[in-house]
Structure formats: structure tokens, C-alpha cells
Amino acid sequence: MALVRAHILICTGTGCTASGAKDVLAKFEQELKAKKLWDEVSVVETGCHGFCEAGPLVIIYPEGTFYTRVKVEDVAEIVDEHILKGRVVSRLLFKEPMTSQKVPNYSDIAFYKKQHRLVLGNCGHINPDSIEEYIGAEGYEGLAKAVLTMTPEQVVEEMKKTGLRGRGGGGFPTGMKWMFCAKSPGPKKYVICNADEGDPGAFMDRSLLEGDPHAILEGMAICAYAIGADEGYIYCRAEYPLAIKRLKQAITQAEEAGLLGKNIFGKDFSFTLHIKEGAGAFVCGEETALMASIEGGRGMPRPRPPFPAVKGLWDKPTNINNVETFANVPYIFRVGAEEYAKLGTEKSKGTKVFALTGKINNTGLAEVPMGISMREIIFDIGGGIMDGKKFKAVQIGGPSGGCIPEQLLDTPVDYDSLIAAGAMMGSGGLVVMDEGTCMVDVAKFFLNFTQSESCGKCTPCREGTKRMLEMLIDITEGRGKEGDIEKLERLAKSIKAGALCALGQTAPNPVLSTLRYFRDEYEAHIYEKRCPANVCTAFIGYKITDKCVGCGLCKTVCPVDAISGEPKGKHTIDPEKCIKCGACMVKCPFKAIIRG
Amino acid sequence: MVEKTLEKSWEQLNQLLESYRCTKGSMIPVLQQAQEIFGYLPKDVLIKISKELDVAISQVFGVVTFYSQFHLEPRGKNIIRSCQGTACHVRGAKAVLDAIRERLGLKDGQITTPDNEFTIETVACIGACGLAPCLMINDDTHGRLTAESVAPMIDKYYNNKK
Numbered sequence: 074m075a076l077v078r079a080h081i082l083i084c085t086g087t088g089c090t091a092s093g094a095k096d097v098l099a100k101f102e103q104e105l106k107a108k109k110l111w112d113e114v115s116v117v118e119t120g121c122h123g124f125c126e127a128g129p130l131v132i133i134y135p136e137g138t139f140y141t142r143v144k145v146e147d148v149a150e151i152v153d154e155h156i157l158k159g160r161v162v163s164r165l166l167f168k169e170p171m172t173s174q175k176v177p178n179y180s181d182i183a184f185y186k187k188q189h190r191l192v193l194g195n196c197g198h199i200n201p202d203s204i205e206e207y208i209g210a211e212g213y214e215g216l217a218k219a220v221l222t223m224t225p226e227q228v229v230e231e232m233k234k235t236g237l238r239g240r241g242g243g244g245f246p247t248g249m250k251w252m253f254c255a256k257s258p259g260p261k262k263y264v265i266c267n268a269d270e271g272d273p274g275a276f277m278d279r280s281l282l283e284g285d286p287h288a289i290l291e292g293m294a295i296c297a298y299a300i301g302a303d304e305g306y307i308y309c310r311a312e313y314p315l316a317i318k319r320l321k322q323a324i325t326q327a328e329e330a331g332l333l334g335k336n337i338f339g340k341d342f343s344f345t346l347h348i349k350e351g352a353g354a355f356v357c358g359e360e361t362a363l364m365a366s367i368e369g370g371r372g373m374p375r376p377r378p379p380f381p382a383v384k385g386l387w388d389k390p391t392n393i394n395n396v397e398t399f400a401n402v403p404y405i406f407r408v409g410a411e412e413y414a415k416l417g418t419e420k421s422k423g424t425k426v427f428a429l430t431g432k433i434n435n436t437g438l439a440e441v442p443m444g445i446s447m448r449e450i451i452f453d454i455g456g457g458i459m460d461g462k463k464f465k466a467v468q469i470g471g472p473s474g475g476c477i478p479e480q481l482l483d484t485p486v487d488y489d490s491l492i493a494a495g496a497m498m499g500s501g502g503l504v505v506m507d508e509g510t511c512m513v514d515v516a517k518f519f520l521n522f523t524q525s526e527s528c529g530k531c532t533p534c535r536e537g538t539k540r541m542l543e544m545l546i547d548i549t550e551g552r553g554k555e556g557d558i559e560k561l562e563r564l565a566k567s568i569k570a571g572a573l574c575a576l577g578q579t580a581p582n583p584v585l586s587t588l589r590y591f592r593d594e595y596e597a598h599i600y601e602k603r604c605p606a607n608v609c610t611a612f613i614g615y616k617i618t619d620k621c622v623g624c625g626l627c628k629t630v631c632p633v634d635a636i637s638g639e640p641k642g643k644h645t646i647d648p649e650k651c652i653k654c655g656a657c658m659v660k661c662p663f664k665a666i667i668r669g
Numbered sequence: 670m671v672e673k674t675l676e677k678s679w680e681q682l683n684q685l686l687e688s689y690r691c692t693k694g695s696m697i698p699v700l701q702q703a704q705e706i707f708g709y710l711p712k713d714v715l716i717k718i719s720k721e722l723d724v725a726i727s728q729v730f731g732v733v734t735f736y737s738q739f740h741l742e743p744r745g746k747n748i749i750r751s752c753q754g755t756a757c758h759v760r761g762a763k764a765v766l767d768a769i770r771e772r773l774g775l776k777d778g779q780i781t782t783p784d785n786e787f788t789i790e791t792v793a794c795i796g797a798c799g800l801a802p803c804l805m806i807n808d809d810t811h812g813r814l815t816a817e818s819v820a821p822m823i824d825k826y827y828n829n830k831k
Contacts (some may be wrong), residue, residue: 087796087797087810088797088799088800088810088812090810091797091800091803091809091810091811091812092800092812092813124799125797125798125799125800125812126799126800128799128800270796271793271794272794273753273754273755273756273758273793273794274754274755274756274794274798275794275796275798276794276796276797276798276799278796279796310796311701311738312750312792312795312796312805313796314808349697349698350697350698350701351738352697352700352701352736352737352738352739353736353737353738353792354735354736354737355793366697367694368693368694369693369694369695369696369697369732370696370728370731370732371731371732371735372735372736373735387693387694428798430755430756430798430799430801431755431756431759431760432759432760436756436798436799436801437799468755471755502755502798504755504756504759506759510759515759518755518758519755522793526793528735659816
């Protein structure tokens with residue numbers, strides 16, 4: 074391998090590619106070749122850094138300079154200034170939202186500084202298309218150690234010692250799951266990786282699959298060795314084309330290198346992997362539904378027991394784990410269970426990757442040790458709330474989770490504390506909401522989602538979520554009546570108790586948790602017929618203030634001719650005619666139209 | 670011309686079914702690839718798949734209607750998937766969707782333009798929350814959209830006919 078004096082790392086994950094990273098990459102090649110630097114500077118395509126908001130991202134080593142939102146037009150300047158003259162192009166550096174300070178170095182940015190990147194360690198630092206780079210970063214060492222120096226029973230024991238709990242939502246101890254499956258009799262067993270990441274607002278699995286696909290394969294292979302499986306499936310959403318492409322390539326490379334396939338490491342251990350593309354059904358994230366889908370049928374859950382560890386895919390013992398869970402496994406076998414278990418709290422070990430989204434400054438992926446407070450995640454790593462607004466709540470765990478209000482921001486983030494607060498870890502999506510978010514609207518949004526994704530097999534979920542949604546629609550549209558809140562609560566409890574699978578059992582959570590912390594907002598909608606956050610259109614109107622100069626632009630865009638007024642005079646909106654579309658407010662160049 | 674391409678499609682379908690013969694759990698991949706070939710899943714194709722895979726037509730229909738990815742009606746040349754996930758929702762995805770529908774001149778309930786250039790669907794999350802609000806056109810992801818910026822972007826695909 075030729076020695077070079079600098080590496081230019083360009084993120085080509087889904088986020089950065091959408092922001093134009095491929096063009097930036099091509100331009101770097103062109104510039105470097107034109108300036109005859111091609112032999113001394115290497116350009117590397119990497120996976121996702123989890124900071125898509127600031128993309129396209131370019132990092133230049135050895136300095137570790139972090140350039141954000143790099144455009145094609147900026148490339149020549151970076152090459153001239155940084156590569157040739159050794160001067161940092163300061164206008165492209167990241168600016169801390171809280172302090173407005175520019176930070177040149179990748180590792181000094183608050184967003185990354187407080188993180189503990191074990192699982193995401195390789196993402197953005199190695200080329201995901203190259204198995205050599207993964208091996209160079211100690212990849213497949215864990216598999217070698219497990220297969221060559223340990224018995225399957227020892228591997229299971231080691232997993233139990235880590236205290237790792239499933240990262241897909243349930244939080245079931247992974248070692249126990251492996252043990253159950255290992256103990257199930259039978260010559261044929263399966264390992265499945267659940268990559269059907271469907272929770273709106275969660276994208277850590279996508280980032281892992283795109284940025285470090287070999288880690289997933291290695292984790293699955295270790296699991297296969299432990300439980301005695303020789304075949305595995307990765308069930309990945311069709312909405313993630315890049316992830317599927319990189320996985321396919323990784324499987325081919327690993328087979329060529331003898332790390333998958335027959336007689337791995339020359340031992341009597343074989344493992345082949347297939348990829349199944351999902352066909353767009355959220356419920357397939359549930360393990361029994363997922364298996365039904367792999368078998369080719371409708372992805373509907375079935376009652377447990379029997380659990381998959383006993384009777385799973387094609388009725389054979391099967392172990393299913395989530396992407397992030399498998400991504401923890403190679404690290405565990407590299408450093409050992411004891412070292413791993415030092416991280417986190419007593420009952421929640423290791424790290425967790427959170428997807429920070431919503432009204433937050435630093436949207437992205439944050440991997441933190443369990444037990445860190447929500448406040449640290451949102452304000453130190455996330456850089457606080459957008460546009461200097463006030464924090465209201467954070468929704469954790471997507472449509473199955475709940476919200477955490479300001480007074481509970483110092484809650485430690487681990488499986489059990491979150492359940493006590495009426496939320497749940499879920500897959501780790503954090504949607505931050507500010508004072509401009511209506512909590513009833515948020516509850517309605519999630520219920521609308523679970524209702525339309527309900528598979529329809531069991532009555533509590535099929536009918537119950539529908540009725541709850543109808544009540545929420547009524548409340549947000551001004552038809553709420555006394556007794557609705559109590560009815561919602563009663564129905565929510567019945568659904569939780571009666572639904573067949575986790576989708577139904579957790580579907581009422583967003584309603585219950587918003588009722589627990591923001592009951593006053595529900596009451597305002599029902600009794601006072603107003604939306605405190607000014608979101609629900611049934612309760613708001615538009616007004617023209619004295620800032621109006623009479624330009625008449627609003628009048629021309631109004632679809633129902635509700636605005637009247639003479640040129641250069643103040644205009645008015647007829648509330649009777651107004652359909653509250655808001656087109657006038659968007660159009661007004663003087664910000665003279667307000668909501669309220 | 671049209672007939673010739675249709676003939677070719679059927680040929681491809683036969684090859685596809687041949688390659689999956691005796692493979693268990695093949696229904697979904699077969700349907701996915703058949704939809705790639707035909708653009709959607711016409712009735713005749715479903716009947717053929719049902720016969721060749723030896724699965725009742727009712728079961729095939731059940732699977733097709735269960736998953737949002739399968740379509741029984743012809744679709745546009747360009748598929749727009751507008752993300753309505755949580756992150757996009759709180760950052761104004763609805764306004765973007767309205768702007769697209771207006772640009773394409775779609776009436777209530779319509780999802781495909783009369784000239785078959787575009788089909789628009791909503792999806793729950795495409796996992797690009799960092800760029801919210803976002804959407805996918807075919808396999809390209811676009812982010813940080815506004816009601817104003819989305820129309821010119823769609824126009825590019827109009828000119829860029831496949």
C-alpha cells in the first residue's frame with residue numbers, strides 16, 4: 074500500500090449523498106489529479122458519521138479537520154488552502170450552536186466529545202466497501218477468538234456475563250436469548266438479523282448497515298457458532314437501498330475471505346447468509362411477523378409461546394436480534410465481557426445509540442453510555458433547541474414509547490428508569506419538541522401511524538386503535554366532549570392488556586404518557602376549545618397586524634377571497650370565509666400576518 | 670412496439686419463476702421482481718405466479734394487499750416517496766407534500782399524474798431524519814426541503830425522462 078501524506082474522508086451515506094456528496098467526491102478527484110496531488114493524497118469514501126444535518130461531511134487527516142456542508146464550489150479552495158498550503162478553511166468549519174464558536178477538530182466538537190463510540194466506532198472512519206479496512210480495524214478478531222479458542226457454551230456464557238440487552242426495543246437479555254436457542258434440540262437452526270427499522274425517527278440501524286456492514290456479519294456469525302446455526306437471514310427494509318447494496322457486497326467479500334461459508338477458520342463450523350428485502354409493513358419488525366414474512370406470507374404476528382428459540386423460522390429454533398445488538402457483539406469478543414460490562418448502569422450495560430431529531434440543533438446519531446441523563450444528550454450533545462426556543466418534551470421510543478417532560482430531564486437513560494417514567498427505550502429514536510408543538514397533535518400523529526400499520530389480526534389493536542384515533546381527531550378538531558379523556562384512558566388500558574403483539578400493546582403509550590404529563594393541553598382542547606401551541610387548525614385564525622403596508626400580495630394568494638382591503642391600506646381577513654390554509658402568512662413579505 | 674415489450678416481460682417472468690422453482694419462501698422476492706419487470710402487478714401475472722408456485726390465488730392476493738410495496742394499478746415512471754415520519758412531521762412535511770401535489774396538479778385521492786410521469790406516496794420514515802423534511806424520488810434521497818424548493822426539484826425529473 075502506497076504511503077500518502079493526507080487522507081480526505083468523504084461521507085457517502087444516504088444523508089450526505091442526498092446533500093451532494095457524490096459530486097463533491099468527483100470534484101476532489103478532479104482537482105487532485107489536475108494539481109498532481111493524486112499520488113500523495115488519498116480520497117476515501119466512508120459510511121455515515123451520524124451527523125447528516127451538517128453534510129456533506131469532509132474530514133481531512135492527519136489533522137482531523139472537520140468540514141461541514143461542503144459544496145462542489147468549495148473543493149478547489151480546500152485543495153489549494155488546506156492540502157497545498159496547510160491552512161484551514163475556517164468558513165467551512167462547524168460552528169457550535171450554543172457558543173457560536175468555530176471548532177476545527179473533529180474530536181473537539183461537543184456533539185462527538187461527549188459520545189462513547191463503540192458500536193459506531195468504525196462508521197465514518199473506514200471504507201465500508203473494503204473488508205481489508207474492517208480487518209485493519211481489528212475486524213473479525215472477535216469471531217476468530219470465539220471460534221478458535223472457545224466452545225459454543227463458553228460463547229453463550231460470555232454473552233450472559235456482558236448483561237447486554239436487546240437494542241431493538243424490548244430490552245430482553247441477549248445472552249439468555251442465545252442460551253434458550255442453544256439449548257433447543259435439532260440439527261437445523263437459524264440466526265436472523267432484524268434490520269426492518271421502521272420506527273419513524275430512528276436511523277441508527279441504517280447508519281450501521283451502511284457504515285460498518287461487516288460488524289453485523291461478524292456478530293451474526295458469532296451468534297451462529299454459539300447456538301449451532303448454519304444459516305442466517307438479514308431482513309432489511311427495501312427503503313434502504315444503499316444498506317442492501319453494501320450488505321450484499323460485504324457478504325461476497327466475507328465468503329471470498331473464508332469468513333462466511335463452509336468450514337470457517339478451518340473448523341467444523343459453516344454459516345451462510347441471505348438477505349431478504351422487506352416489502353413495507355411496520356409490523357414485520359415484530360419477530361414472529363418477520364419470520365412469517367421471510368416464509369413468504371402475510372407478515373402477521375402469532376401468539377408466543379412457543380417462542381422463536383423453540384419454534385421459529387420454518388418451525389426450527391431461531392434466534393432473532395436487532396442490528397445494533399449484533400453490532401455490539403464483535404467488540405464484546407475483542408475486549409471480553411468484563412471490560413464491556415464496566416460501561417453503563419447495573420441493569421443496563423454498555424452504550425446505546427440514539428437518533429436525535431426534531432427541533433434540536435444537532436440532528437444526528439449519538440452513542441452514549443447507559444445511565445447518562447437526558448439533559449446531557451439533548452443540551453450537551455444535541456446543542457439545545459433550534460432557534461432559541463423553549464424545550465417542551467422529548468418523545469423516546471417512537472410510536473411505542475412515551476414523552477419525557479422538562480421536569481424529568483435529569484432521569485438517567487436506561488431501560489428501567491424510562492419505563493418508570495412512562496416511556497421506553499424502544500429503538501432509541503429521540504424526537505425533541507419545543508413550545509410550538511401540540512402534544513395532542515403528537516399523540517394523534519403516532520396513533521395514526523400505529524392504526525394504519527396494525528395488521529388487523531387481533532381485535533383490541535384493529536378496532537381499539539381506530540376508536541382512539543377517532544377520539545383524538547375529534548378533540549383536535551373541536552368536537553371533544555366531557556368524558557373523552559377518561560374514555561381514552563380506559564380504552565388504552567384494554568388495548569395494552571389485550572393486544573397480541575408488541576405493536577398493539579404499546580400503541581396507546583404515546584396517548585397515556587402525554588395524558589400523564591400534558592393533561593392540561595387535552596383539557597384546553599376539549600373545554601376551552603383552544604390549542605395552547607397554536608397548531609390545531611380548527612382553533613386558530615389568521616390576523617393582519619399594523620405592520621401591513623397594503624401591498625395586496627396576500628389578497629392574490631388567498632384561494633377563497635377572504636382578504637379585503639384597498640391598495641396601501643391595511644387589509645383584513647374575514648374569519649367566516651377563511652379556510653386557515655396559511656398561504657397568506659407564507660407570502661407576506663412584511664411578516665404582518667400572524668396566527669392566533 | 671408495446672406488444673413486443675410485453676412479450677419480453679412475460680419471457681422475463683418465466684425465467685424468474687424458473688430460477689425460484691423449489692425455493693421455499695420465494696413468494697415475496699418473486700412478487701418484488703415481477704413488479705420490477707411489469708411496473709405493477711397485473712391480474713394475469715398474479716394468476717401465473719399462483720399457478721407456478723402452487724399457491725392459491727387468494728393467498729397471493731392476500732400477500733400483495735398486505736404489503737404497501739405492492740401495487741395492483743399501473744404507476745408513474747417516477748416514484749416520489751414523501752416522508753411523513755415524526756422528525757419530518759414536526760419540521761413541516763405536510764406543507765411539502767401539499768406543494769408537490771399542487772405542482773403535479775393532483776386532485777383529492779389521486780396519486781398518479783394523468784401522463785403517468787409521477788406517482789406520489791407517503792412513507793412513514795426513510796431514515797434520513799437528519800435532513801427532515803425529506804423525500805425519495807426513485808432511489809435518490811432529497812432533504813432539507815421547503816414548500817418553495819420542492820417544485821423546481823420535481824421539474825428536473827420531468828425533463829430527465831427515463
